[in-house]
Amino acid sequence: MSIVLSDVTKRFGDSLVVSRVSLEVRDGELFVLLGSSGSGKSTLLRMVAGLLLPDSGRIELHGRDVTYLPPQQRGTGLVFQNYSVFRHMTVAQNIEFGLRIRRTPALRRKARREELLDLVGLSGMGSRYPDQLSGGQQQRVALARALAYEPAVLLLDEPFGALDVQTRSQMREALKDIQRRLGVTAVLVTHDQDEAFELADRIGVIDHGHLLEVGAPDDLYFHPQSEFVAGFLGGGNVLAGRAEGRFIRLGSVALPIPEAATEQEEGAPVRIVFRPEFVVVKAGASAPKDGVHSLGRGRVVRRTFAGALERVRLEVQGLQGARPVTPPLEYGQRGTPIEATRPASASEREPLKAEDDVWVGIRSFHVLAPSGLKVLIHVDGSAVADEGAMLGLLLGQAAGGPTTLLAVAEESQQVEEWQRRLEEILKRVGAARSPWLQSRVRIGKTVPEVLAEAQEGFYEIVVVGGPARGDRRNALREELSSRLLAQAQAAVLRVKRARPQLKRLLVCTAGGEPGKRDVVMGGRVARRAGAVVTLFHVDREPVSPEEDVRVKRHLEQGAAMLSALGVQAEIRSARGPVIEKILDESAAGDYDLIVLGAPTGPGSGRYGEIDHMAPVLREADRPILIVP
Numbered sequence: 001m002s003i004v005l006s007d008v009t010k011r012f013g014d015s016l017v018v019s020r021v022s023l024e025v026r027d028g029e030l031f032v033l034l035g036s037s038g039s040g041k042s043t044l045l046r047m048v049a050g051l052l053l054p055d056s057g058r059i060e061l062h063g064r065d066v067t068y069l070p071p072q073q074r075g076t077g078l079v080f081q082n083y084s085v086f087r088h089m090t091v092a093q094n095i096e097f098g099l100r101i102r103r104t105p106a107l108r109r110k111a112r113r114e115e116l117l118d119l120v121g122l123s124g125m126g127s128r129y130p131d132q133l134s135g136g137q138q139q140r141v142a143l144a145r146a147l148a149y150e151p152a153v154l155l156l157d158e159p160f161g162a163l164d165v166q167t168r169s170q171m172r173e174a175l176k177d178i179q180r181r182l183g184v185t186a187v188l189v190t191h192d193q194d195e196a197f198e199l200a201d202r203i204g205v206i207d208h209g210h211l212l213e214v215g216a217p218d219d220l221y222f223h224p225q226s227e228f229v230a231g232f233l234g235g236g237n238v239l240a241g242r243a244e245g246r247f248i249r250l251g252s253v254a255l256p257i258p259e260a261a262t263e264q265e266e267g268a269p270v271r272i273v274f275r276p277e278f279v280v281v282k283a284g285a286s287a288p289k290d291g292v293h294s295l296g297r298g299r300v301v302r303r304t305f306a307g308a309l310e311r312v313r314l315e316v317q318g319l320q321g322a323r324p325v326t327p328p329l330e331y332g333q334r335g336t337p338i339e340a341t342r343p344a345s346a347s348e349r350e351p352l353k354a355e356d357d358v359w360v361g362i363r364s365f366h367v368l369a370p371s372g373l374k375v376l377i378h379v380d381g382s383a384v385a386d387e388g389a390m391l392g393l394l395l396g397q398a399a400g401g402p403t404t405l406l407a408v409a410e411e412s413q414q415v416e417e418w419q420r421r422l423e424e425i426l427k428r429v430g431a432a433r434s435p436w437l438q439s440r441v442r443i444g445k446t447v448p449e450v451l452a453e454a455q456e457g458f459y460e461i462v463v464v465g466g467p468a469r470g471d472r473r474n475a476l477r478e479e480l481s482s483r484l485l486a487q488a489q490a491a492v493l494r495v496k497r498a499r500p501q502l503k504r505l506l507v508c509t510a511g512g513e514p515g516k517r518d519v520v521m522g523g524r525v526a527r528r529a530g531a532v533v534t535l536f537h538v539d540r541e542p543v544s545p546e547e548d549v550r551v552k553r554h555l556e557q558g559a560a561m562l563s564a565l566g567v568q569a570e571i572r573s574a575r576g577p578v579i580e581k582i583l584d585e586s587a588a589g590d591y592d593l594i595v596l597g598a599p600t601g602p603g604s605g606r607y608g609e610i611d612h613m614a615p616v617l618r619e620a621d622r623p624i625l626i627v628p
């Protein structure tokens with residue numbers, strides 16, 4: 001390994017710019033670090049070069065720990081975007097500069113300089129000054145200078161960023177060629193996806209200082225693990241559905257889960273990605289042929305000429321519930337947006353125009369890695385919702401899945417004000433925006449917008465403020481909670497007052513069988529938060545011996561399930577009025593979170609007529625997670 005980074009972290013003030021990056025770059029490899037502007041690429045590269053020290057972590061070059069070595073002792077050659085050449089020196093003097101410092105004898109220096117001029121295609125230009133060269137030629141000088149003393153690794157920070165398109169493409173070819181010939185290990189930083197594809201042996205995608213995925217260009221393109229990489233590399237279509245047996249349910253469509261996909265938990269969100277060129281569009285009434293997964297009928301929204309390819313934006317009708325991650329929904333659009341490309345030859349054979357009715361199918365698709373517990377936090381301006389945000393962020397952090405802070409603005413003029421408010425909340429808890437922590441403001445009516453966000457994003461837990469005395473938003477939060485449970489099948493976390501930690505969970509099962517989903521959900525939260533669980537069962541009245549045995553068995557199964565998740569659990573039971581007993585236990589045990597199964601409505605049988613949720617919610621001051 002030429003370069004080994006282990007857990008490299010860098011902060012500027014209180015902003016985390018590079019977060020625990022671990023990476024191995026192989027000998028002779030051209031590694032491209034790809035990310036949008038501000039993602040931390042340059043900072044990472046500067047740490048490898050020794051121009052910046054990491055706050056923690058370790059950097060090795062060729063097996064040597066260089067973490068705290070000064071730049072000149074590392075053997076790295078550097079090329080920056082703004083031509084790093086000395087204006088007052090000739091090309092030859094520029095190239096020889098490093099050799100002079102290293103006291104290389106004049107003859108050897110001259111030979112090396114000629115070699116390098118030849119290598120970068122500047123033979124005969126040694127006596128010119130940089131101002132007499134084009135931008136591309138100046139970067140060739142910078143490259144030759146960086147290579148002069150045969151660096152162990154070559155580091156390039158957006159080296160072609162300032163060049164015009166044509167020169168840039170020539171420079172890429174030249175760089176690739178030179179790097180190959182010398183066999184020098186190189187790391188190049190860019191925000192340009194095409195550049196990364198063209199140059200890289202392997203690509204590392206970085207976002208908000210996190211190295212998300214590393215792989216060969218085609219591997220990342222066809223088999224990304226995360227939504228971000230799927231969307232960032234080439235316009236990908238990402239849809240989210242749910243696992244249903246061996247299928248992925250996307251509205252009225254069921255797609256078979258490919259053999260190669262990782263095991264999917266029943267009912268859990270599953271996200272698939274397919275590239276525009278894998279979409280099959282067929283005009284007329286007949287369905288796409290064999291070997292194509294049909295997505296059903298759709299409509300052409302628009303068609304764009306793009307040279308050898310034609311881009312077709314489609315809207316497909318039957319995929320309700322499938323959430324389009326990318327491309328995003330456009331205003332007023334109701335169906336699911338799908339991006340397709342077709343070769344120009346196809347568009348000649350079978351022309352398409354806006355508003356055409358078509359069949360839409362996909363040749364193949366790829367399943368993304370499961371995303372962990374997704375937490376959505378609704379902020380409505382009330383103190384209880386802010387408390388909810390505190391706990392939700394704590395939970396999100398523990399859950400390690402994506403967390404979104406959401407506000408709904410009634411009108412677009414209020415969006416900025418809400419954004420500021422969300423920003424304040426993040427600041428208050430010292431949470432840094434990351435690929436897993438986002439904030440968003442939607443415009444419209446509260447209940448439908450939060451519901452839509454929860455459904456589209458397949459959030460498993462939605463945090464809503466608890467009831468607060470005399471708050472006019474109480475009714476809205478009640479309605480929101482019950483619709484989230486019923487329509488989005490999301491667990492709802494109601495919070496009156498945040499807790500500083502999530503260490504003790506009380507999972508209540510009352511009157512009859514303990515619900516399986518509440519125990520599983522409690523277990524998943526506890527596992528991630530490192531909390532212990534108390535399984536608590538209340539019987540109102542003395543029960544028959546058979547009933548007693550049955551309940552005991554269920555509780556033991558619950559405890560076994562928790563221990564299989566690696567969660568420490570104890571069982572407690574009580575007899576008497578359910579609500580009082582739950583309230584007593586929650587106060588006595590100093591729990592951080594109470595988990596309750598949602599009542600399934602009067603007469604539905606599962607919890608009998610006991611609606612223990614509402615009174616517990618009213619009386620207890622602990623956060624309550626209601627599981628559908």
Ligand code: ADP
Nearest residue numbers: 012013017035036037038039040041042043044
């Ligand atoms: P990239 O090269 O991917 O565009 P950088 O590594 O240059 O990103 O910067 C990442 C983040 O760190 C940016 O938000 C930038 O503003 C910040 N940053 C970079 N250098 C400094 C510095 N010396 N002091 C404070 N903030 C910095």
Ligand code: MG
Nearest residue numbers: 041042043157
């Ligand atoms: Mg940069």
